Amino acid sequence: MTAVATSAPRAATSPAGRIGRAFRLHFVNPTVTVWMPLGILAIIFAMNWVIWLIVVGAGGQEGMTDGTSWNGATSFVFVYLLVTAVQAMSLTFQYALGLGETRRDYYLGTVLAVAALAAGWAILVGALAAIEEATNGWGLGGHMFASVYFGTDGPLPRVWYVFLLMLLFGALGLCAGALFVRWRRLGITAFFLALAAVAIAALAIIGLTNGWGAVGAFFGGLGFAGTYPLLLVPTAIAGALGFLALRGATPRG
């Protein structure tokens, strides 16, 4: 009975179909994955705009461009994608497994869903940044989407940079989500502790070796166009670690 049939029967559903259904699972009810973050972004934007209005009303547009160009309001969408990835996996993993999906197909479909969300957000942020520039900061000289973090290489490179950063946050979310599904709270706590340790270690090494100048020169030499694609390295590592964790996950958790 160990002799597994040499011509293993092919599944009726193609690999693309199996990955596709895991992808679609995340959008059956798009409240968490799409509508909530869009709603929150709209509220954040409205609040920013009202604040600009108050500032401009009090002191005119002088200094608005400099004052708001370091706006971190859009950082919300990056963090939210991480949270979305964790939530999406904790919501659907057991369901997909219960319906007979393999962990591999489920993970690939989920990776594609997160990548699609990253792309969607990048396009949205890019479009809003273009509008922001065309309308002189929404008529008030304010900055929210065309912030300095994504350079001044133009609208299309900006979409690309936002996408790459989004992808990193999404992959971190996939890794954290897989750890949660596998080891529950313990897994996710360990994930954030490890992430903090890596960040602190990097800062410590650079600081102790007086390497800030060299780091600055390195990234300065690469520019935005050369630096952002480097994010694909940690993105790929996080994505692969996520798969390793999920491969051993069971409905018990």
Add this chain to the structure above:
Amino acid sequence: MSAIVRASGLTKRYGRLAAVDNVSFELEEGRIYGLLGRNGAGKTTLMSLLTGQEFATSGEIEVFGGRPVENASVLEQVSFIRESQRYPDNFRVAHVMRSAPWFFPGWDAAFAADLVEAFRLPERRPIKKLSRGQLSAVGVVIGLASRAPLTFFDEPYLGLDAVARQLFYDRLLADVAEHPRTVVLSTHLIDEVSELLEHVLVIDDGRLIVDSDAEELRGSAVVVSGLRSTVDAFAAGREVLHRDGIGGLASATVARLTDAERAEAAAAGLELSPVSLQQLIVRLTDLTDKDPA
């Protein structure tokens, strides 16, 4: 008839606890099986192993000619909605009915819609707000409408009212007659399903203690009742599963009797009656508790 499931030496340990302990059996195509046993006996773990949701500690499993773990060609022929199945928290019944069909090539949408109506499932209601019985009904609808060649029902009766239980019973029999497939009913409510079952597997404390044709099992014991002295005399030297008595009357559950033995009992003025599957299994699992092998 050919075996579609083969398990040999199957064991699953959680730390020192053996949830499934060296279990070997086969399931044949087109039969209705009962996987019976007490709460925590290992039924759900066994089904999780057969559907690749849990990983075996040791032993072999073959389902439709392949290992179930991470094997899409096997898994899409199998349906197993566990009793504690988790659905996405933000899903309504309609979301489940929209997404579940993607996972089963044999899904019958008209049948599913019909079942949702028959079980009076509120399609707009969030899964989180369903009663225990409604949640069981969702699992039953998926299990029936999936038409999977191997379908597991895990405690399908949990929380279902009498009407819904009858509905499940009737629909299952009618649909299996029309679309033959292998069904495994896992439950501790044995009387509720005993009429359906063709073959019985009883698991107790992780071990498989009965693997028998249902009819054969029902005939494997008989209740002998009458005057205490007569019953005692008849039971002497026989395997007695259970004794009962009030005053001068007594009854004893004894192992299968031959025709001659039946005649002998009747001549002694004893009454013979069949044992229900439930009583039989209660007594068998009771015995293993008292006398661990």
